[in-house]
Amino acid sequence: MQLLSQFLRRNDTDEQLMDLIATLMVACKEIALQLREGALAGVLGTTDITNVQGETQKKLDVISNEIMKTVLLNHSLVAGVASEEESESVPGNPDGRYLVVFDPLDGSSNIDINVSVGTIFSILEAPKDQDYSTEHPYLQSGRKQIAAGYVLYGPSAVLVLTTGKGVNMFTMSHTGDFLLTRENVMIPEETREFAINMSNHRFWEPAMRNYVDDLLLGADGPREKNYNMRWVAAMVAEVHRVLTRGGIFTYPWDARSPKKPGKLRLMYEGNPMSMLIEQAGGLATNCYSDIMDVEPDDIHERVSVSLGSRKEVEALMEYHAQVESTKEA
Ligand code: AFP
Numbered sequence: 001m002q003l004l005s006q007f008l009r010r011n012d013t014d015e016q017l018m019d020l021i022a023t024l025m026v027a028c029k030e031i032a033l034q035l036r037e038g039a040l041a042g043v044l045g046t047t048d049i050t051n052v053q054g055e056t057q058k059k060l061d062v063i064s065n066e067i068m069k070t071v072l073l074n075h076s077l078v079a080g081v082a083s084e085e086e087s088e089s090v091p092g093n094p095d096g097r098y099l100v101v102f103d104p105l106d107g108s109s110n111i112d113i114n115v116s117v118g119t120i121f122s123i124l125e126a127p128k129d130q131d132y133s134t135e136h137p138y139l140q141s142g143r144k145q146i147a148a149g150y151v152l153y154g155p156s157a158v159l160v161l162t163t164g165k166g167v168n169m170f171t172m173s174h175t176g177d178f179l180l181t182r183e184n185v186m187i188p189e190e191t192r193e194f195a196i197n198m199s200n201h202r203f204w205e206p207a208m209r210n211y212v213d214d215l216l217l218g219a220d221g222p223r224e225k226n227y228n229m230r231w232v233a234a235m236v237a238e239v240h241r242v243l244t245r246g247g248i249f250t251y252p253w254d255a256r257s258p259k260k261p262g263k264l265r266l267m268y269e270g271n272p273m274s275m276l277i278e279q280a281g282g283l284a285t286n287c288y289s290d291i292m293d294v295e296p297d298d299i300h301e302r303v304s305v306s307l308g309s310r311k312e313v314e315a316l317m318e319y320h321a322q323v324e325s326t327k328e329a
Contacts, residue, residue: 004159004170004178013163017147020077020098020123025159027071028119028151029176031064031105035117035153044112052087052300053265060111061085064104064119072100080132082299084268089299091132098146099124099138101299103268106150107234116154118236122272123147135299142271142292149272150236160185160243162279167243187282188246191309195230195238195249203254207287207323211316223315235264239273239307243280248308248316252287261286262304266296270303283313287320 002010004025008018034043049057065085072078072092079096082089084103100123107117122145130137149161157172158181167185170178194215201209218226230247232238238249251264264270274284274291284291284307291303306316 002180004180007168007170007180008163011163011165016077016097017123017163020075020100021147021161021163023071023075023077024100024121025151025178027068028157028159029172030067030071031119032151032153032157032172034060034063034067035111038114051085053084057085058105058108058111060117061105061108068102068104068119079126079130080137082135082138082267084265084300089133089135089138094132096126096132099126099132101138101268101272103265106236106269107232110232110234116152116232116234116237118150118152118234118240120150120236120268120272121148122268122275138267138299139296141295142266142274145271145275145292148275150239150276152236152240154237154240158240160240160276162276164275164279167276167280169243185243185280187243187277187280187309189281189310191246191248191312192225193228193230193241193245193247194312195232195241195247197231197233197251198229200254200256203256204252205320205323207320208250208252208316210323211319214319235269235273235305239276242282242308243276246309248306248312250306250316251304252306253304260302262302264303264305266291266294266301266303267299270294270305273305274307277307281310282308283310285313285317287317 043059047057051057072081076093077097078092080089080091080099082101102121106120110117124140127137147163152158159170159178169182171181172178214221214223215227253262270291277284286304
């Protein structure tokens with residue numbers, strides 16, 4: 001079994017990037033330990049703090065965020081970080097080479113019911129001579145990411161990583177080492193499995209309703225095959241399933257918050273997951289263009305996300321194209 005460091009070196013990874021990834025894993029190991037302790041460490045439940053997203057923070061949201069900030073900002077390579085749990089970016093070493101944008105604990109509504117959660121990260125080059133306490137240097141499209149990944153804290157803790165040379169999976173051993181367990185992940189082009197929060201059906205755009213309604217018609221409908229559904233309520237677990245066996249995951253725009261493009265955040269959910277999906281041969285779209293082509297205006301801006309098996313995402317986009325063409329007619 002190859003260690004993460006051995007694999008990265010074998011694949012000619014930049015030494016400083018390897019160093020940063022190893023540092024990220026120090027933080028994720030500590031988060032995994034906190035999660036494993038759970039109730040025994042008194043880390044479950046919520047705080048009385050509302051974050052910049054307008055969400056009540058779980059104790060482990062705060063703990064995970066502090067671990068990520070402390071570990072990363074102590075490293076000379078890090079010029080600054082931006083977090084789902086921080087209203088502003090946090091500067092590090094002004095001569096640092098990298099910016100790290102992260103969701104320290106995605107899916108935290110699953111914590112108290114002991115269901116999978118994860119840490120999502122995106123690594124960007126730090127533009128020179130910038131003020132990393134402002135959001136400007138972080139506002140780079142997903143195409144500018146030099147690496148992205150997540151650690152899924154499930155029955156096992158699994159790092160899924162891309163540095164732009166494909167997607168690889170590493171399982172954390174009992175000694176805290178990440179060992180290569182799946183190399184060069186490729187997503188099946190077709191699928192029979194979709195993931196969406198069906199309770200929002202009445203709030204979707206017509207194209208999304210038409211698409212999902214046709215999935216539910218199964219073999220008797222226009223898609224001519226039966227589908228299965230999953231919903232874990234943690235994007236990191238949904239994406240892991242899609243990378244592992246194919247599928248489509250979508251959290252689209254809905255009329256509950258019409259001014260927001262979607263619920264999920266572009267910089268530390270949409271972009272890193274889209275880089276993984278595209279590197280594994282899939283598609284990641286906001287139903288009109290690639291997510292990684294969106295030019296961000298705000299660190300916490302949101303995006304409609306539909307990603308997964310290439311042919312299934314293309315089918316969804318066709319439903320949107322048809323509605324758009326009837327509007328123009
Ligand atoms: P939390 O981190 O607040 O649990 O939200 C998780 C998430 O951002 C994403 O990981 C899930 O796919 C999505 O929200 C679930 O949203 P619903 O609770 O509306 O289904």
